[in-house]
Amino acid sequence: MKILAPVNKPREVESLIVAGAQELYCGVLSASWKKKYTNVASPNRREWKASNLNDHQELKEVVALAHSHNVPVILALNAFYTKLQYPALEKQLEEGLKTGVDALIVADLGLLLYIKERGIKIPLHISTGGTIFNSWTIRFYRKLGASRIILPRHFSVPEIVEIVQKAKGIEMESFILNRGCKNIDGFCTFQHGVNEVRWGPIWNIPKSLGLDYYLLNVLRRLPSRISSSISRSSLFGSVGACFLNYEVKAFSSSAKIDEEKLRAAEKSISNTFNLLSGLDPCGVCQLYEFQKAGMHSIKIIGRSNPTSKKLKDVKFLKASLDFLSHEPSQEDFVNFVKEKYRQSYHFPCGELCYYYGKSSLNF
Amino acid sequence: MEKAALISNLDNLSLITSQHQRLYFGPEFCQYLLPSSSELREALNFARQKRLSFTLVTPFVTDEGLKNLTPLWKVLKDWKKPEVVVNDWGVLSFLRENYPEFPLVLGRLLSKQKRGPRLLNIKDRIPREMWDHFQRFYLDLPLVQNFLSQMGIRRVELDNLLQGIKREPKIPASLYYPYAYVTTTRMCLTNACDQRTQPLRSIFSCRKECRVYTFKLTHRNMPVPLFLKGNTQFFKNKRIPSHLSELGIDRLVQEVEYESDFYPAQ
Numbered sequence: 001m002k003i004l005a006p007v008n009k010p011r012e013v014e015s016l017i018v019a020g021a022q023e024l025y026c027g028v029l030s031a032s033w034k035k036k037y038t039n040v041a042s043p044n045r046r047e048w049k050a051s052n053l054n055d056h057q058e059l060k061e062v063v064a065l066a067h068s069h070n071v072p073v074i075l076a077l078n079a080f081y082t083k084l085q086y087p088a089l090e091k092q093l094e095e096g097l098k099t100g101v102d103a104l105i106v107a108d109l110g111l112l113l114y115i116k117e118r119g120i121k122i123p124l125h126i127s128t129g130g131t132i133f134n135s136w137t138i139r140f141y142r143k144l145g146a147s148r149i150i151l152p153r154h155f156s157v158p159e160i161v162e163i164v165q166k167a168k169g170i171e172m173e174s175f176i177l178n179r180g181c182k183n184i185d186g187f188c189t190f191q192h193g194v195n196e197v198r199w200g201p202i203w204n205i206p207k208s209l210g211l212d213y214y215l216l217n218v219l220r221r222l223p224s225r226i227s228s229s230i231s232r233s234s235l236f237g238s239v240g241a242c243f244l245n246y247e248v249k250a251f252s253s254s255a256k257i258d259e260e261k262l263r264a265a266e267k268s269i270s271n272t273f274n275l276l277s278g279l280d281p282c283g284v285c286q287l288y289e290f291q292k293a294g295m296h297s298i299k300i301i302g303r304s305n306p307t308s309k310k311l312k313d314v315k316f317l318k319a320s321l322d323f324l325s326h327e328p329s330q331e332d333f334v335n336f337v338k339e340k341y342r343q344s345y346h347f348p349c350g351e352l353c354y355y356y357g358k359s360s361l362n363f
Numbered sequence: 364m365e366k367a368a369l370i371s372n373l374d375n376l377s378l379i380t381s382q383h384q385r386l387y388f389g390p391e392f393c394q395y396l397l398p399s400s401s402e403l404r405e406a407l408n409f410a411r412q413k414r415l416s417f418t419l420v421t422p423f424v425t426d427e428g429l430k431n432l433t434p435l436w437k438v439l440k441d442w443k444k445p446e447v448v449v450n451d452w453g454v455l456s457f458l459r460e461n462y463p464e465f466p467l468v469l470g471r472l473l474s475k476q477k478r479g480p481r482l483l484n485i486k487d488r489i490p491r492e493m494w495d496h497f498q499r500f501y502l503d504l505p506l507v508q509n510f511l512s513q514m515g516i517r518r519v520e521l522d523n524l525l526q527g528i529k530r531e532p533k534i535p536a537s538l539y540y541p542y543a544y545v546t547t548t549r550m551c552l553t554n555a556c557d558q559r560t561q562p563l564r565s566i567f568s569c570r571k572e573c574r575v576y577t578f579k580l581t582h583r584n585m586p587v588p589l590f591l592k593g594n595t596q597f598f599k600n601k602r603i604p605s606h607l608s609e610l611g612i613d614r615l616v617q618e619v620e621y622e623s624d625f626y627p628a629q
Contacts, residue, residue, distance in 0.1 A: 038489050040482075041496055080475045082496050083503040108475075113506045131472075134426045136453030154549035156566045159425055166426075187423070188546040189478035197485045241481060242546075246580035246589070251627045254575050257557075265556040269578050269591065272552050356565040
């Protein structure tokens with residue numbers, strides 16, 4: 001399995017590769033694109049300036065550095081575009097290809113068809129936005145030229161194992177660390193980056209400094225009563241739609257549902273909408289099963305994370321894969337991963353898992 | 364203008380009225396709500412008795428969900444002109460290969476409209492061209508239209524966007540009302556909501572709490588209330604555009620089941 005790490009600036013490329021990254025991915029949000037379409041309609045599903053390279057010159061530098069270590073660079077062009085955007089999108093594609101990127105991450109059917117029609121020869125990775133939940137969808141994308149499938153977050157371990165085992169002749173990739181979105185990426189139509197437009201460049205500052213990551217890190221170490229109270233503070237009331245601290249009112253048409261149950265249901269739903277739902281999950285314990293199933297790559301999410309966090313993630317994965325190469329029992333592997341997690345991040349994982357369930361593979 | 368009624372639960376057949384000429388039956392968002400063969404037969408019989416045209420609505424599915432759809436195709440193929448709404452590229456691909464005679468409809472999960480209500484918060488701060496972009500979607504591309512046509516798609520399903528809709532009306536469209544979906548999940552928030560003992564985020568076995576509970580979510584930064592039904596969030600927009608024919612919309616799909624469920628929340 002290859003470690004696929006995010007990049008948002010050329011200067012972090014070498015350190016990530018030295019730490020163990022075997023593939024890199026990134027996006028470009030150029031000033032010209034932003035002026036025309038704003039960050040909300042980013043060309044690559046990361047709507048924050050801080051998540052992206054600033055221009056294709058930076059991409060060229062990333063590619064040159066990575067290629068000097070024989071590491072491929074994958075460019076994300078995985079938004080859903082409209083016809084209006086095609087002139088600018090064609091330019092993005094052309095400039096991206098000129099830099100020598102090794103593959104594209106694509107979600108949009110139109111762009112896939114465009115690339116096929118133009119006879120552009122480059123490996124195509126179908127983004128998690130492509131919503132691949134079954135083997136027939138893999139077949140659908142293969143016919144359109146896909147060389148790799150990136151699975152959605154919303155799979156159980158047995159489902160991942162089954163779909164990876166069934167997929168022949170195509171690379172399979174899964175998210176493994178960070179940003180466990182509660183909604184299905186490719187079916188979610190909330191816009192990110194609205195606040196960057198609303199509040200202007202000042203909104204970029206916390207993200208550029210990685211303050212959102214540090215804040216969540218602090219919250220994670222606090223007793224749950226305190227972290228829960230902070231995470232509901234109105235100070236954070238303008239972040240992403242899935243973190244909004246909604247007022248929740250429950251209703252039921254069933255006579256069997258009394259007030260007590262309605263209030264319990266309200267509380268339960270309310271608990272899922274706050275800043276804490278942005279805590280970074282981890283799926284590294286599942287590598288044992290992913291490897292046996294034949295997973296090709298594991299992706300670290302968090303293009304805007306500080307380089308220090310990215311390095312910790314890569315080193316943690318590298319150590320876990322090194323240990324796995326010695327063919328430990330599943331129990332020993334899980335124990336190793338949990339201890340390594342604690343050593344790497346200085347707090348226990350808290351079993352905030354990316355994926356749940358255990359496959360029926362007979363190891 | 365054809366008027367259809369959408370339900371996923373047979374108990375709600377009573378919500379179909381004489382205004383409706385077509386029955387949409389089935390879940391768009393959750394494979395656990397797929398009907399059994401006998402339930403599908405009952406819905407088809409109801410449609411036959413009431414002289415309604417029939418559309419089977421299907422959700423996005425895992426391989427397990429695909430297996431569960433198999434008996435439904437067998438029931439459906441005995442029906443005259445059985446239209447199927449697909450919300451999954453795999454289901455589309457499967458039907459194209461195995462049941463090419465079914466007229467297919469591209470569901471609203473695949474129409475990729477830009478629905479997030481917070482767009483209204485930035486309307487005055489974005490270039491005019493951007494607003495146009497948010498009203499449109501990828502189906503305007505001739506490449507896409509041709510491809511979908513080759514795949515057997517005869518119609519597309521649209522939501523009634525708060526920012527308005529613009530489109531090139533090459534493929535006929537249906538407009539769902541009065542609710543537009545915004546997002547959906549497999550980590551169903553409603554599951555076990557009144558007795559939470561499991562992790563907050565996971566894929567649970569289903570006890571169909573969605574048929575019991577509805578939630579209204581409000582926040583000062585969300586321009587309109589959201590309604591959570593099962594695994595999916597919606598907003599309401601009851602202002603139907605006046606220029607439906609210019610948009611190529613020749614069918615209205617009334618979400619009678621949601622209207623009934625969300626009624627106490629309004």
